[in-house]
Amino acid sequence: MEEIKNYTISVYTENNVGILNRLSAIFLKRHINIESMTVSKSEIDNVHRFTFVVNISGNQAHKVVGQLEKQIEVIRAFFHTEDEIIYNETALFKISTEHLYNEEIQERMKFRRAHIIAITERYFVIEASGLKEDIDNMYDKLMPYGLLQFVRSGRIAITKPKMAISELLAEFN
Amino acid sequence: MKTLNKEAKHQETAQEVKISGAEAVIKCLLEEGADLAYGYPGGAIMPVYDEIYKYQEKFHHVLTRHEQGAIHAAQGFARVTGKPGIVFATSGPGATNLVTGIADAQIDSTPLVCITGQVASHLLGSDAFQETDIIGISTPVTKWNYQVTDASEIPEVIAKAFYIAKSGRPGPVLIDITKDAQFGELDFSYQKCKKIRSYKAVPDLEIEKLKDAATLINKAKKPLIVWGQGVILGEAEQEFKDFIEKTNIPSACTGLGLSALETSHPLHVGMVGMHGNYAPNVLTNSCDLLIAIGMRFDDRVTGNLATYAKQAKVIHFEIDAAEVDKNVKTEVAVVADVKESLTKIMPLVNKGDHNEWMQEFQKLYDIEHENVIYDQLNPTKEGLTMGEVLGGINKETNGDAVIVSDVGQHQMFAWRYANFNKTRSNVTSGGLGTMGFGLPAAIGAKMGVPDREVVAIIGDGGYQMTCNELGTILQTKAAVKVVVLNNNYLGMVRQWQELFFDKRYASTEMISPDFVKLAGAYDIEAQRVSKREDLDAAIQTMIASKEAYFLEVVIEQEDNVFPMIPTGASVSDVRLS
Numbered sequence: 193m194e195e196i197k198n199y200t201i202s203v204y205t206e207n208n209v210g211i212l213n214r215l216s217a218i219f220l221k222r223h224i225n226i227e228s229m230t231v232s233k234s235e236i237d238n239v240h241r242f243t244f245v246v247n248i249s250g251n252q253a254h255k256v257v258g259q260l261e262k263q264i265e266v267i268r269a270f271f272h273t274e275d276e277i278i279y280n281e282t283a284l285f286k287i288s289t290e291h292l293y294n295e296e297i298q299e300r301m302k303f304r305r306a307h308i309i310a311i312t313e314r315y316f317v318i319e320a321s322g323l324k325e326d327i328d329n330m331y332d333k334l335m336p337y338g339l340l341q342f343v344r345s346g347r348i349a350i351t352k353p354k355m356a357i358s359e360l361l362a363e364f365n
Numbered sequence: 366m367k368t369l370n371k372e373a374k375h376q377e378t379a380q381e382v383k384i385s386g387a388e389a390v391i392k393c394l395l396e397e398g399a400d401l402a403y404g405y406p407g408g409a410i411m412p413v414y415d416e417i418y419k420y421q422e423k424f425h426h427v428l429t430r431h432e433q434g435a436i437h438a439a440q441g442f443a444r445v446t447g448k449p450g451i452v453f454a455t456s457g458p459g460a461t462n463l464v465t466g467i468a469d470a471q472i473d474s475t476p477l478v479c480i481t482g483q484v485a486s487h488l489l490g491s492d493a494f495q496e497t498d499i500i501g502i503s504t505p506v507t508k509w510n511y512q513v514t515d516a517s518e519i520p521e522v523i524a525k526a527f528y529i530a531k532s533g534r535p536g537p538v539l540i541d542i543t544k545d546a547q548f549g550e551l552d553f554s555y556q557k558c559k560k561i562r563s564y565k566a567v568p569d570l571e572i573e574k575l576k577d578a579a580t581l582i583n584k585a586k587k588p589l590i591v592w593g594q595g596v597i598l599g600e601a602e603q604e605f606k607d608f609i610e611k612t613n614i615p616s617a618c619t620g621l622g623l624s625a626l627e628t629s630h631p632l633h634v635g636m637v638g639m640h641g642n643y644a645p646n647v648l649t650n651s652c653d654l655l656i657a658i659g660m661r662f663d664d665r666v667t668g669n670l671a672t673y674a675k676q677a678k679v680i681h682f683e684i685d686a687a688e689v690d691k692n693v694k695t696e697v698a699v700v701a702d703v704k705e706s707l708t709k710i711m712p713l714v715n716k717g718d719h720n721e722w723m724q725e726f727q728k729l730y731d732i733e734h735e736n737v738i739y740d741q742l743n744p745t746k747e748g749l750t751m752g753e754v755l756g757g758i759n760k761e762t763n764g765d766a767v768i769v770s771d772v773g774q775h776q777m778f779a780w781r782y783a784n785f786n787k788t789r790s791n792v793t794s795g796g797l798g799t800m801g802f803g804l805p806a807a808i809g810a811k812m813g814v815p816d817r818e819v820v821a822i823i824g825d826g827g828y829q830m831t832c833n834e835l836g837t838i839l840q841t842k843a844a845v846k847v848v849v850l851n852n853n854y855l856g857m858v859r860q861w862q863e864l865f866f867d868k869r870y871a872s873t874e875m876i877s878p879d880f881v882k883l884a885g886a887y888d889i890e891a892q893r894v895s896k897r898e899d900l901d902a903a904i905q906t907m908i909a910s911k912e913a914y915f916l917e918v919v920i921e922q923e924d925n926v927f928p929m930i931p932t933g934a935s936v937s938d939v940r941l942s
Contacts, residue, residue: 205563210500210501210504210510210512213501213504214505254690255687255691258686258691261686261687262687264508264509264563265509265563265564266563267562361562
């Protein structure tokens with residue numbers, strides 16, 4: 193069995209109703225769970241970018257990307273391993289204000305990319321961003337204080353290798 | 366209409382006239398040269414049907430007895446003509462009844478343009494009467510789909526639909542049009558779609574790859590070609606023939622590749638796959654070079670991938686990049702239009718001589734002939750066999766007929782034994798294996814090529830899934846010849862139960878009505894044959910008939926299809942009995 197790895201799949205598409213359904217169907221058909229997903233505009237006007245994170249084999253990644261790219265409104269799809277991308281995930285932790293002056297939490301806040309973005313009488317909110325492991329770590333440390341709410345964003349990723357979408361679009365036309 | 370590519374709008378447009386969205390639908394189809402559609406009316410598509418009524422001089426509509434019949438008929442039409450089949454259905458159940466046919470067309474790369482009515486746009490999402498999310502439902506099985514909510518979108522969307530359905534690797538598209546968009550008005554002008562910025566229909570041929578392929582071909586001692594439907598879809602039958610005749614390479618086909626090359630061609634070494642011919646299956650695991658042309662290494666073709674052609678280098682000529690290395694790792698992939706590839710490779714390949722290698726195919730053919738084929742075509746047992754029926758049809762039609770098959774044992778016999786002289790003559794449900802495909806597909810095929818003989822070969826099981834379409838024959842007078850091979854069993858499942866489930870025949874025995882009487886009720890001339898001495902005369906009568914004809918042949922109950930590669934076995938472990 194080929195090694196299962198964490199792959200980041202970037203898909204550039206037209207900005208149409210129903211594309212998400214079409215893309216997610218390709219994962220569904222192969223029984224692949226989507227770990228996270230982010231959709232946003234891209235560097236090109238009217239071109240949207242989907243970022244999926246999945247745990248699959250390299251062979252599967254290759255085939256899935258082939259099928260994604262085959263969709264009419266997909267301009268191009270890529271898959272990358274973690275060492276080929278620069279990425280970020282953001283999380284919000286809502287914690288009871290009674291813990292605000294807790295030293296251990298203060299200690300955690302020294303973590304390079306975490307800060308408090310709201311404080312009320314009842315709760316405060318920490319925003320943290322970083323790699324998956326950074327957020328996981330933070331989560332494990334804060335969990336014992338009782339998280340009132342926790343939410344984490346999908347991955348956003350920029351690739352180290354070039355992705356020549358503009359050139360491709362020019363070539364298509 | 367931000368969602369659509371607006372390029373066409375900027376181009377010169379013909380003079381504009383205000384018409385309804387529904388009328389625009391018909392005008393767009395006529396602009397695309399499509400003047401025949403199959404369908405079934407209902408509430409949400411009524412404005413379009415009203416225009417069909419008004420345009421009846423120019424535009425023909427075939428009312429089937431079920432939407433599934435409509436879409437299979439459109440598939441039959443598309444397969445014999447190469448033109449997209451057109452289907453209309455209403456919202457809700459009308460649309461969902463199309464899904465099997467859409468999935469079938471998707472997996473067999475058949476171009477279709479399906480147009481469904483939808484509830485008015487202000488009702489979308491309200492669970493209105495006959496509302497269903499057909500865009501969501503059809504997404505995984507369409508090449509493209511789109512919901513129109515504004516009449517002004519119609520010309521551009523339909524132009525796109527035709528372009529997508531026909532170009533590259535063809536496939537089904539579905540356009541869902543809300544009722545208000547059908548009633549709404551637009552300034553009509555039509556511009557055919559020639560490109561879509563996010564879609565490259567035909568990849569650019571890389572000459573280097575072609576050179577690499579030619580080098581391997583020129584060096585090979587034991588090359589084997591396996592071609593598929595891509596040769597037909599790419600209209601490359603002549604180029605393919607020129608290529609194999611120059612290189613002298615033995616060539617086998619997939620089920621859907623049948624008829625691209627005439628059966629009698631000396632380099633045609635049969636069909637590969639689960640019930641394919643002995644020689645090409647066995648020798649797949651002896652060749653030193655496997656040249657796949659317009660085929661996709663379906664599991665029914667390859668058997669166990671772990672033992673499939675491991676000794677051979679593989680060249681894959683394919684238009685769909687996603688098919689390359691999907692199932693079988695290739696040495697060289699030529700991703701391009703097959704007609705272009707085969708034309709341009711000709712000067713690069715040497716005249717070949719593979720007579721010794723061809724002898725190996727002959728030897729194995731002789732074994733298959735002695736063990737299987739001879740008995741099937743000249744049986745001595747009392748009951749009639751499916752093979753001899755196909756033999757009889759070959760004799761009467763001289764191999765010039767379009768053979769439409771349903772799904773099951775009879776289909777395998779049709780593929781194995783039908784003679785094909787002309788391309789686009791094997792109309793069948795390959796990838797999806799849709800029982801019930803045969804009868805409606807034959808009706809569509811006959812309308813596509815009215816001057817050709819169209820013979821449907823159907824089992825008693827599949828026939829009863831769509832025999833309501835006898836009504837369509839009655840109404841349209843489509844002169845199809847329908848042969849039901851009746852063994853009172855779901856024969857293929859029964860065969861597997863016999864071989865792999867210790868003869869526990871769970872729910873495969875079938876009690877059927879009097880098929881001759883049933884055909885008679887639809888005013889179709891019919892007869893039943895159960896004795897060998899009556900078979901030839903019955904087939905003669907059927908083929909001689911100028912009208913639709915129904916022939917039931919009572920078949921030996923426990924007849925099996927061999928050779929067979931059991932699921933999970935290697936192609937070279939093909940069983941002869």
